[in-house]
Amino acid sequence: MSDITNATAETAVRPFRVEVPQPELEELQRRIAATRWPTRELVADRSQGVQLAAIQELASYWATEYDWRRCEARLNAFPQFKTEIDGLDIHFIHVKSAHENALPLIMTHGWPGSIIELLETIGPLTDPATHGGRAEDAFHLVLPSIPGYGFSDEPTEVGWGPIRIGRAWEKLMQRLGYSRYVAQGGDVGSQVTDAMGRLGLDGLIGIHTNLLTPALGDADALSESPPTKEERAALDQLAKFHASGTGYFVEQATRPQTIGYAILDSPIALAAWMIDHDTDSYLKIARAFVDGQPSGNLTRANIVDNITLYWLTRTGASAARSYWEEGEENARAAGKAPTPASVPVGFTTFPGEIWRTPRSWVEKAYPNVIYFNEVDKGGHFAAWEEPELFSEEMRSAFRPLR
Numbered sequence: 001m002s003d004i005t006n007a008t009a010e011t012a013v014r015p016f017r018v019e020v021p022q023p024e025l026e027e028l029q030r031r032i033a034a035t036r037w038p039t040r041e042l043v044a045d046r047s048q049g050v051q052l053a054a055i056q057e058l059a060s061y062w063a064t065e066y067d068w069r070r071c072e073a074r075l076n077a078f079p080q081f082k083t084e085i086d087g088l089d090i091h092f093i094h095v096k097s098a099h100e101n102a103l104p105l106i107m108t109h110g111w112p113g114s115i116i117e118l119l120e121t122i123g124p125l126t127d128p129a130t131h132g133g134r135a136e137d138a139f140h141l142v143l144p145s146i147p148g149y150g151f152s153d154e155p156t157e158v159g160w161g162p163i164r165i166g167r168a169w170e171k172l173m174q175r176l177g178y179s180r181y182v183a184q185g186g187d188v189g190s191q192v193t194d195a196m197g198r199l200g201l202d203g204l205i206g207i208h209t210n211l212l213t214p215a216l217g218d219a220d221a222l223s224e225s226p227p228t229k230e231e232r233a234a235l236d237q238l239a240k241f242h243a244s245g246t247g248y249f250v251e252q253a254t255r256p257q258t259i260g261y262a263i264l265d266s267p268i269a270l271a272a273w274m275i276d277h278d279t280d281s282y283l284k285i286a287r288a289f290v291d292g293q294p295s296g297n298l299t300r301a302n303i304v305d306n307i308t309l310y311w312l313t314r315t316g317a318s319a320a321r322s323y324w325e326e327g328e329e330n331a332r333a334a335g336k337a338p339t340p341a342s343v344p345v346g347f348t349t350f351p352g353e354i355w356r357t358p359r360s361w362v363e364k365a366y367p368n369v370i371y372f373n374e375v376d377k378g379g380h381f382a383a384w385e386e387p388e389l390f391s392e393e394m395r396s397a398f399r400p401l402r
Helices: 022-033 052-064 068-076 116-125 162-175 189-196 213-218 229-244 247-254 258-267 267-275 278-290 298-315 316-333 359-365 387-402
Strands: 012-014 081-086 088-095 103-108 140-143 182-187 205-209 345-349 369-374
Touching: 012 247, 022 052, 022 298, 052 267, 052 278, 068 189, 068 247, 068 316, 068 345, 088 116, 088 162, 088 247, 088 387, 103 116, 103 162, 103 387, 116 140, 116 387, 140 162, 182 189, 182 387, 189 205, 189 213, 189 258, 189 267, 189 316, 205 258, 205 369, 205 387, 213 359, 229 359, 247 258, 247 369, 258 316, 267 298, 267 316, 278 298, 298 316, 298 369, 359 369
Parallel strands: 103 140, 103 182, 182 205, 205 345, 345 369
Antiparallel strands: 012 081, 081 088, 088 140
């Protein structure tokens, strides 16, 4: 089936190209140069937030070496489209494999990520034979931008939580002619993918995540009594995260509009807000700028590509609201037993994740776990940091469903 349908204007799938006017790039440079800097933090670690040395190195690179046109060309080298779903124009990359029996896969990015974090997986997933895999493990790949992120429309009404997004993805896959497909997500994408697995969507035959969304709600309920050694370690990691690592989460879940004013007005405020995520990711990003030592694919250029995408699309505030939407969705479901996932589930634990998810938690969260694996490298942004390893996990996880 062609990507470009001849249906109504509302259901048409239209080609899209990124073309940023030069004055917008010049204005970005002006604003970086006009930054008013705070004094240095009063501690030797990151406990007061993003360290001055790290953000100033990022700013220097952004202002003097970075080239958005390189990223723009990279995006435009892939087939990009927009289509209207539920009143919003949804942007997505759609790369079909040359392998006839490839399995359709829709992958959802997270925050503070975007489609940028998934680009390096396109080759390994659609053409595994040239990346150490087997042709029969190929995927047709769909990478949508969540509403309010990147080049997708910003919602103009409330209600665009993970469930509504999951239903929109069902419509997208149907519109592309896929009657049988799988889904994957990490971070915010894991919430969307988890919702998809519980909605009984037509055509969805399996999901994979690398962040256990149910553990964010009540990890104790997933543990034995008393907890096993692995569960106790995971509970301790989660407790530490809740105690000192959720500042961004709480602000975006309760006051996204407030932080929006700063991150829409100052590129350095946006950059600092975006890199102040979990400790493992922050330290890796900081090392890329301060020490010139990237972790896998978390290079200076790729990190700033992602930040610049948020800046140029003016989506810092609308993306932050996705956390508020999730909170509202969870509040409406409070006190109700969650609908069990109706499809097979795969899960991969990456060592640098906020917590190492035990297999026992995954099996309590989902009734039909067909794949579980612990790998030896990678963190919260696993597809971004370790795209080859991540792609190997996707092939293994979904192989039983082909």
